[in-house]
Amino acid sequence: MATLSPPELVKALGEAAPTHALPGRVLSARKGQPPPDLACTRTVEKGHGRIETRTLSVSRECAAHLGWPGAAQVCRVERIRETKGKNSREVAYAVTSLLPQQAGPGALLALWRDHWLIENRLHWRRDVILREDHSQARAGAIPQAMAALRNTMLHITRHTPGPLAAAREALAENRTAAIRAAQTGVL
DSSP, rough: OOOOOHHHHHHHHHHHHOOOOOOTBBOOOOSSSSOTOEEEEEEEEETTEEEEEEEEEEHHHHHHHTTOOOOOEEEEEEEEEEETTTTEEEEEEEEEEEOOTTTTTTHHHHHHHHHHHHHHHHHHHIIITTTTGGGOSSTTHHHHHHHHHHHHHHHHHHTSSSSSHHHHHHHHHHHHHHHHHHHHHHH
């Protein structure tokens, strides 16, 4: 699923997509209304001091008007987050090649959520453990070389039991084990 925000998706699904729609409900066609096949689902989660509501609206009819090869459905995800009495709202759009029979609104929302879970876990490992965001390497090929070294380290330690920081420290202390891990894990 490619996450995009082009004007044609906003126009197709409309900024006023029905966040009040019941999960799984298909809306009827009326002039100035959302597409007739628009289906919606909603999840509400409470945790980490916040309440987060995600609403996904999806249409197959809109995808046909985009003219993008392989586009089967167009999605709109609205996320409303309440933290300490303050609300924030984000809207994102996506195009998927999955047909409605392969992934309905609920399945698409789960895929969306899983994608960001993976992204966030990887970013946390890179930022907190490897301190990637604090890197001062900005010139020439140095940023790419450092990214390659971090990727190699993540690849080598992916099967190492325990926390990443402990694996990194163990390999720093035992260079023979680090070389052996590099030879078996990368080459």
